[in-house]
Amino acid sequence: MSRLLFWLALAVLVVFAIRAKIQAARARADRANGADGANRANGAGRTPLESSEAMTSCAHCGLYFPVSEAVRADGLDYCCPAHVRLPAP
Ligand SMILES: [Zn+2]
Structure with a gap:
């Protein structure tokens, strides 16, 4: 039983680690092109000259x-x- 719990905990840890990696990569991508893209999308806020x-x-x-x-x-x-x-x- 304890072995099963160990593997279950390990699987949960791996899933959370992968999720964190994906969120970090997504946040990095948003920061890279998000400022321009978001401003173009809503047509307001900073101009590209101010954000880059x-x-x-x-x-x-x-x-x-x-x-x-x-x-x-x-x-x-x-x-x-x-x-x-x-x-x-
Ligand atoms: Zn140089």
């Missing part, structure tokens, strides 16, 4: 990141101060 930020790429490594985090030098955007000092590949 312009991206730029590093002149050295090509990494894309928000403009607000850019390190600017000589009219170019870099991801970090270390890449400012390195030559473009």
Whole structure:
């Protein structure tokens, strides 16, 4: 009997773990495109410019990141101060 309860408890734990994973993934997906999608759906609220930020790429490594985090030098955007000092590949 106790063995049955053990397996039942294990099954319940697995189901809850999978549910939590699915909800986390869904929440992440909603955050990724939900702000724009929700605003477009109800036609109100923030504009896309307010809810998303312009991206730029590093002149050295090509990494894309928000403009607000850019390190600017000589009219170019870099991801970090270390890449400012390195030559473009
Ligand atoms: Zn870089």
